[in-house]
Amino acid sequence: MRKIDVCPTPELLHLYHLENKIVVVVDVFRATSCMVTAFAHGVEKIIPVAQIEECRSLQQQGYLAAAERNAAKVDGFDLDNSPFSYMKPALAGRTLAMTTTNGTLAITKSKVAHRVVVGSFLNCGTVTGYLRNQPFDVLVVCAGWKGKYNLEDTLFAGAVVCNLKNDFAIEDDSALAALMIYDAAKFNMLKFIAHSSHVRRLARLNLTRDIEFCLRENLYDTLPVLENGALVEGLK
Amino acid sequence: MRKIDVCPTPELLHLYHLENKIVVVVDVFRATSCMVTAFAHGVEKIIPVAQIEECRSLQQQGYLAAAERNAAKVDGFDLDNSPFSYMKPALAGRTLAMTTTNGTLAITKSKVAHRVVVGSFLNCGTVTGYLRNQPFDVLVVCAGWKGKYNLEDTLFAGAVVCNLKNDFAIEDDSALAALMIYDAAKFNMLKFIAHSSHVRRLARLNLTRDIEFCLRENLYDTLPVLENGALVEGLK
Numbered sequence: 475m476r477k478i479d480v481c482p483t484p485e486l487l488h489l490y491h492l493e494n495k496i497v498v499v500v501d502v503f504r505a506t507s508c509m510v511t512a513f514a515h516g517v518e519k520i521i522p523v524a525q526i527e528e529c530r531s532l533q534q535q536g537y538l539a540a541a542e543r544n545a546a547k548v549d550g551f552d553l554d555n556s557p558f559s560y561m562k563p564a565l566a567g568r569t570l571a572m573t574t575t576n577g578t579l580a581i582t583k584s585k586v587a588h589r590v591v592v593g594s595f596l597n598c599g600t601v602t603g604y605l606r607n608q609p610f611d612v613l614v615v616c617a618g619w620k621g622k623y624n625l626e627d628t629l630f631a632g633a634v635v636c637n638l639k640n641d642f643a644i645e646d647d648s649a650l651a652a653l654m655i656y657d658a659a660k661f662n663m664l665k666f667i668a669h670s671s672h673v674r675r676l677a678r679l680n681l682t683r684d685i686e687f688c689l690r691e692n693l694y695d696t697l698p699v700l701e702n703g704a705l706v707e708g709l710k
Numbered sequence: 711m712r713k714i715d716v717c718p719t720p721e722l723l724h725l726y727h728l729e730n731k732i733v734v735v736v737d738v739f740r741a742t743s744c745m746v747t748a749f750a751h752g753v754e755k756i757i758p759v760a761q762i763e764e765c766r767s768l769q770q771q772g773y774l775a776a777a778e779r780n781a782a783k784v785d786g787f788d789l790d791n792s793p794f795s796y797m798k799p800a801l802a803g804r805t806l807a808m809t810t811t812n813g814t815l816a817i818t819k820s821k822v823a824h825r826v827v828v829g830s831f832l833n834c835g836t837v838t839g840y841l842r843n844q845p846f847d848v849l850v851v852c853a854g855w856k857g858k859y860n861l862e863d864t865l866f867a868g869a870v871v872c873n874l875k876n877d878f879a880i881e882d883d884s885a886l887a888a889l890m891i892y893d894a895a896k897f898n899m900l901k902f903i904a905h906s907s908h909v910r911r912l913a914r915l916n917l918t919r920d921i922e923f924c925l926r927e928n929l930y931d932t933l934p935v936l937e938n939g940a941l942v943e944g945l946k
Contacts, residue, residue: 482718482859483722485721485722485725486719486721486722486857486858486859489721489856489857489858619883620725621722621725622722622725622882622883622884623718623722623882623883623884623887624883625883625886625887628883628887644905646858646859646907647855647858647859647860647861647864647906647907647908648858648859650861650905650906650907651859651861651864651887651891654891654894654895655887655890655891658890658894659890669880669886670883670886671882671883671886672883
């Protein structure tokens with residue numbers, strides 16, 4: 475039977491074997507929710523980069539560039555880290571460069587996997603439908619917050635485990651715990667994570683609308699996959 | 711208000727500030743349960759060491775020595791990692807050297823804290839009673855399994871957070887998640903963690919009696935604390 479596991483933060487990624495696995499990277503608030511929204515609105519390609527300097531260099535080469543640190547837009551860039559910023563018709567067909575505090579780092583650290591896909595609640599059903607039909611073990615990599623565990627990415631990991639538990643064996647305790655937390659939270663995720671550190675952080679910045687949006691399930695049918703260092707639509 | 715947080719595995723300890731905090735190290739299955747049982751039966755001192763060679767060297771100096779790797783006793787040592795081995799009257803007044811896969815490493819990595827205490831379900835009430843009366847923030851350090859997250863240490867961390875939640879503010883998501891998991895499990899912990907990786911590992915070794923024992927709450931009134939590199943009874 476195929477196996478599914480959860481890496482609670484990229485800081486623990488060195489303890490996992492990524493080869494021959496499909497890695498699902500998630501950063502619910504808000505990087506991967508933005509990426510999924512962008513592809514759903516016709517963006518052609520997203521180049522995830524770990525460093526601000528690299529993102530600026532791509533901007534100077536003519537790419538639209540998004541840079542976020544500590545939940546705020548970095549000065550001089552075109553786009554922030556709100557999913558609503560990625561719904562603009564002008565983005566269709568464009569290539570974006572993107573760097574965020576946690577999400578893009580998790581993607582670049584996962585690139586040795588057989589395949590890297592980008593997940594969020596917005597495309598959860600599309601991701602799990604895809605995984606069910608692939609002959610590979612799965613590792614959900616939670617982006618966390620600056621190396622630490624976070625609740626919203628764990629919730630998403632639990633949702634993936636929940637959707638796949640009839641087809642995959644749960645490999646380890648972090649996947650089991652994620653499933654338990656999702657089971658406890660699934661009927662009212664917003665209320666459940668109201669006390670989480672990131673919700674408190676975003677609420678201080680008046681980003682409650684973003685929080686609510688990022689928790690909506692199965693809004694988009696898109697599957698961003700990493701190919702040659704850039705994300706593209708995998709359903710094409 | 712004082713704060714309480716949870717470090718899910720020693721592999722993430724570098725992300726936390728330990729200075730001016732009391733660290734509670736827990737390795738439910740079975741290192742810290744053994745230590746607590748040993749002090750409850752009159753052991754004078756326990757020297758936790760990270761490496762087998764160091765433990766062997768202390769044995770050659772005349773100490774009773776306990777060494778466990780991968781849940782089994784290492785050849786040539788006096789004691790294994792079962793709490794039942796620490797109930798013998800012959801151990802009273804003795805000093806032990808101990809090395810285990812996860813627990814002793816977590817203790818030695820935590821030593822820069824203001825104070826390090828050893829927790830387990832067996833002495834949970836004594837630990838939380840002590841913490842409530844100290845003017846310091848608290849960090850529960852879960853020993854985990856070879857750097858990875860585990861469920862039983864998270865459950866204990868959740869029990870500590872639950873006991874202290876009226877006196878301490880929950881600092882971050884790992885503490886919040888531990889509390890949620892404990893709340894879901896507290897009425898039948900044994901059933902709840904039956905599928906955890908360590909319970910499966912220990913059950914294969916016929917250690918079900920150890921598992922049941924390590925989940926008993928408030929059996930002993932003892933508080934092992936780290937002083938000059940060795941654990942001693944802190945209630946004296």
